[in-house]
Amino acid sequence: MVGLGTGSTAAYTIEALGEAVEQGLDIQGIPTSYQSRALALDAGIPLTALDAVDGVDIAIDGADQVVAGQLIKGGGAAHAQEKIVDAAADRFVVVVDDGKLADQLTHPVPVEVVPEARPTAMAAIRDLGGEPTLRDAGRKDGPVITQHGNVVLDVDFGRIADPAALGASLASVPGVLEHGLFVDLADEIVVGGPNGVRVLETN
Numbered sequence: 001m002v003g004l005g006t007g008s009t010a011a012y013t014i015e016a017l018g019e020a021v022e023q024g025l026d027i028q029g030i031p032t033s034y035q036s037r038a039l040a041l042d043a044g045i046p047l048t049a050l051d052a053v054d055g056v057d058i059a060i061d062g063a064d065q066v067v068a069g070q071l072i073k074g075g076g077a078a079h080a081q082e083k084i085v086d087a088a089a090d091r092f093v094v095v096v097d098d099g100k101l102a103d104q105l106t107h108p109v110p111v112e113v114v115p116e117a118r119p120t121a122m123a124a125i126r127d128l129g130g131e132p133t134l135r136d137a138g139r140k141d142g143p144v145i146t147q148h149g150n151v152v153l154d155v156d157f158g159r160i161a162d163p164a165a166l167g168a169s170l171a172s173v174p175g176v177l178e179h180g181l182f183v184d185l186a187d188e189i190v191v192g193g194p195n196g197v198r199v200l201e202t203n
């Protein structure tokens with residue numbers, strides 16, 4: 001069982017897994033979004049779902065920013081489903097280009113919020129020191145609606161010194177379904193750059 005991440009980097013993995021399946025690799029994929037499901041179907045990867053299996057052997061996913069193994073994810077608003085699948089995996093492998101590596105976590109944190117709770121959640125998030133912006137859909141009037149029917153706030157916290165503490169605070173805000181801080185979840189970070197690929201072990 002292989003968790004299939006979301007985003008432009010995870011898409012390369014799905015494509016490569018599809019080629020391996022064509023050559024006889026026996027796997028079933030667990031998509032984390034509409035996008036990863038569609039790509040996997042195109043690539044010919046047999047699919048299943050998290051609630052239909054006993055466990056997940058490995059999940060492979062991208063990230064928006066990586067600092068010392070801690071991640072910010074959710075640029076594609078898929079972080080809730082990704083966190084469920086990635087956290088369930090025996091091994092969680094992150095694939096990024098080296099532009100995603102940073103010294104400090106500063107990327108805005110995507111926070112998925114139940115639509116009716118938007119104003120109260122925004123107020124609570126401001127109390128935590130963040131500046132939230134409702135993510136706009138861009139090519140539709142109104143906000144991005146997630147696969148769980150919620151909205152996403154991109155929250156600027158400046159430099160995040162303690163991601164575990166911030167993650168716990170965000171998780172305790174009523175109406176927050178999930179946030180994009182992935183703390184102590186990644187087992188391995190695979191980094192691609194002009195000089196090739198290197199692997200950073202985290203756990």
Ligand SMILES: O=C[C@H](O)[C@H](O)[C@H](O)COP(=O)(O)O
Nearest residue numbers: 007008009062074075076078
């Ligand atoms: O919701 C989307 C995900 O968390 C992506 O894995 C993340 O945004 C990285 O995407 P990309 O590889 O396209 O930069």
